[in-house]
Amino acid sequence: MTEPSATFLLFGATGDLAHRMIFPSLYNLLADGLLPDDFLIIASGRSEFTDEEFRADIDKALRKFLAADRYDAEIAERLRAIIVYQPVEAGNAAQFKALGERLDGRLDKGVSVYLSTPPSLFAPTAQGLAEAGLITPKTRIAMEKPIGKDLASSKEVNDGIGALFAEEQIFRVDHYLGKETVQNLLALRFGNVMFEPLWNATAIDHVQITVGETVGLEGRVSYYDGVGALRDMVQNHVLQILSIIAMEPPARMDPTAVRDEKVKALRSLRPMTAETVKTHSVRGQYTPGAVGGQIVTGYADELGKPSETETFVALKAHIDNWRWQGVPFYLRTGKRLPARQSEILIQFKPVRHSIFGRNGGSGLEPNTLIIRLQPEEYIRLLIMSKRPGLEREVHLEEVTLDVSLTAAFAGQRRRIAYERLILDLLAGDATLFVRRDEVEAQWTWIDSIIDGWKEAGVKPSPYSSGNWGPSSAIALIERDGASWND
Template identity: 45%
Template structure:
């Protein structure tokens, strides 16, 4: 199978916060891989901007170290790294002041054939300052694109304020709110499976689907993010954005076209159709020490914290497609597996001709986001051999690396793909402002509810599957959480 790389137009990409952790871990190694794939035109430039005093050579040394530490080892060679580094430049810029803006403007090309994009790889508190700085210093024009990282607001009010601030300087079609989960190969394949196969779409509704589980399980703790995380928690950090986006893609109606606004219109309808969640349908947890790993409160350096590091909830979507079909969401840190999965659990056959001894068998479509991206469809067959009609469930497994060959292993990761979409001007996999606000409008009452009641999260051992109450949440409905495959 031959991988097809679609080239992009020449560009000037400015990375504000170009010396930061995200730039070093994801952005620079990702851009290097796109360069190796032949996707970055020869006359494109990547300009890092930060407060640190540094010259071009100093930044190239930083980038080389980042590629060596965080980049994929396969296919990397010194000649390729050296050629890539020639595209990199550095300008010291004070986001809140006047320093460096003139020099940055001098580095940029005023050419209609060159795409100009600015990546805000900084904290949200600087978004407004950077947007204003670009306009005041004559660095923006109608075709400029800006990329903003999450968290996009802390609640509905702050999200609206941030949208309004950005709207003072840029049109909505210039703003790319990035959620790296939407750049994952499997997430995009979810749309292909749903809307490209007659096999699934007729069954994708309440008549045939018993329930859907969305799981994002992490083995890491909050670590060095303790101060941020303790003001956010699992609901704000994961559910309001990542899990909400997965929920929208699994539940939305078919868009008229695979275009940015058509897709995002359908996602917005899902969010607005979500019912409020009763308190007894929410389980919050906080990891404790297992004797080896520290507790959440130790990691967050807050001995009285009531912030959740785990959350599970059951929600419903009030529309014709999904009426009375439960969606179970769960995510947490310091769990026993590092994995992400969407499981579509279909209903039992209306009548079993094989009798009670055949047991209960259900088709399950498992969509694995990590690790080992791929999809598995559970199918019921007869167990081989004599002795009667004994049924057994077997997987029809499609792991991308096995089914599609080496090209799947070398496919662009989420950040690579999304950055290239910015250069192309394709907003399909980026959140729109009204979509972000709608997600907060659904999330805020849940958070306000447990804060008003003074609820404390349930303790669970680090390295376990989460609090026991999360199992009760689904067990009382006669269902079970799926065992996460690592």
């Protein structure tokens, strides 16, 4: 499957994700000359549009969601010219037949199907494609998260798609893997000789992963309630970041080798129980408060009824293998937090013996590595340096080695994560996509937490919007002598 697909078939083309991310990404790939020759985009949704009506709708989306200096009328016209629209509803054989007529003569050139739809429509849509004779060995299929809501439903979704497509034809999307800084974790670890020898329990005290959002429900009421922060963010984004931090060095940079090592790390996560969830997890739900100087309502107010869905979760995770034995991984994510930020903090252990004074007056601090994923992108290493002066006793101060990726690559445009993922889907490179056994290893650990919460009766604790979760989240890490990097 090395030839790039010549056709991109998008289901859910009238949705928000398609307008905000997918079509702007296709525009940028076209502008940079990265799309295959004779490329065709077939957009599909349940709404009725003519080709021209849909093209006009996409042009509005490009003007709205592209950066002002990126929109070019000539390139937009070139994109519109390769878009056609075909209404298709799952279960409607006549509409799938009409879709097949649009694809006539193009199947041998390869088709990449992108499902930007609710997961309940994944299998029925794939079944409709199969019945219309539109699945060949050159057909690939990409699915947006969530892949199920627990291990059992995840297997059901994967079985439905797996009955029609081989695993190497299936591309499970986690858009965090398309972010440059997440990919840079691989380069940082395995492209620099100074990090990998220290990347273990001998030198690292603990790891923190934070994914903070300032927004509330933002129109996701029907999806979010009953799902919550653990399923919505930890199961995919946070655990994917964790797996890249924790994985063993792969033998080579190819999809099988990289994902083999990621799944080993995920399977090494210590399951939680009804006892350990009490000390190793925190659930929270935001109440009214202020974020960014704006007064906001609480979750229950937005929802219009009381709910036991968590909008914040903090966890203390352990990876039971040789590399990470005894190193806690502190994970937290939530809505209505003070800042929108995603970052990784690697806290190294102190030097074994300080020669710079025995009474704590030298200012010696352990080294810290901070990798910021958003909104800025940087790698920051905090090291100790001598404070200038003529004192006989050496005084140390913490200084920062700061690599701003935005500044270091100032001539490079910051790309949408979906550009990378769409390009890799078309090329058939699955390295940055999630394999079935990864998804199931993630759900196995998440299910142990959910089951523990149910058995122990753990309910969400309230926290005021604009704060970093409930006070118990601070206690979770501070009882170990550490603190969150806020």
